[in-house]
Amino acid sequence: MCRWPGNSTFTIVGFGPFGEHTVNASWVAVQELKKLGLGSEVDLHVYEVPVEYQTVQSLVPSLWKQYHPLLVVHVGVSGMATTVTLEKCGRNHGYRGLDNSSFCPDSQCCIVGGPDCINSVIDMESVCKRVAASGLGVAVSVSKDAGRYLCDFTYYTSLYLSHGRSAFIHVPPLGKPYSGEDLGRALQAIVREMLELLDQAEKIHCQQHFH
Numbered sequence: 001m002c003r004w005p006g007n008s009t010f011t012i013v014g015f016g017p018f019g020e021h022t023v024n025a026s027w028v029a030v031q032e033l034k035k036l037g038l039g040s041e042v043d044l045h046v047y048e049v050p051v052e053y054q055t056v057q058s059l060v061p062s063l064w065k066q067y068h069p070l071l072v073v074h075v076g077v078s079g080m081a082t083t084v085t086l087e088k089c090g091r092n093h094g095y096r097g098l099d100n101s102s103f104c105p106d107s108q109c110c111i112v113g114g115p116d117c118i119n120s121v122i123d124m125e126s127v128c129k130r131v132a133a134s135g136l137g138v139a140v141s142v143s144k145d146a147g148r149y150l151c152d153f154t155y156y157t158s159l160y161l162s163h164g165r166s167a168f169i170h171v172p173p174l175g176k177p178y179s180g181e182d183l184g185r186a187l188q189a190i191v192r193e194m195l196e197l198l199d200q201a202e203k204i205h206c207q208q209h210f211h
Helices: 025-034 053-067 122-134 148-162 178-210
Strands: 008-016 044-050 071-079 084-087 089-091 117-121 140-143 166-169
Touching: 008 053, 008 148, 008 178, 025 044, 025 071, 025 140, 025 166, 025 178, 044 053, 053 071, 053 148, 071 122, 071 148, 084 122, 084 178, 089 148, 122 140, 122 178, 148 166, 148 178, 166 178
Parallel strands: 008 044, 008 071, 071 166, 084 140
Antiparallel strands: 084 166, 089 117
């Protein structure tokens, strides 16, 4: 089914405070992106999710069910990051860290019986190169390990539900070295490139469908 550009609903999810991150840079960046927008043709919804496994397990499916978005982009903070990092995949096992409610899944996995790893349909290497070439002034890199905590847990859950139509972006803490405004501009540029790639893929699919 060729839905582009008919379906132009996108959901961007940031995280609330946890640990030393009393202000979570991911949610600040998402709010900045909301101010900037993605253009009048894009219906953009933003959400802040608590750093809690059980909330993620209920909220992520509800977002897909409510909006049927073309893409969900999750944004999280990494205290180790010095660049804006595009995560290629989510992993199912190895979740041992306690969340804000001192909870951890007994199974230590996202989806019992699910595949070990799910890749995003988005070509993160291509997005990274395009954004780097744009002269944004914010360094962007690609990673294959989202960290086995709530970020990775959320990403895998979303990838599983959407058959890969999700993305995850890690941002550094505020001021290390980027401001919230810088991160918002980076998210805007990155998500626009993701949408461009999806648009191209959809056009190719539609041409094949009608020939």
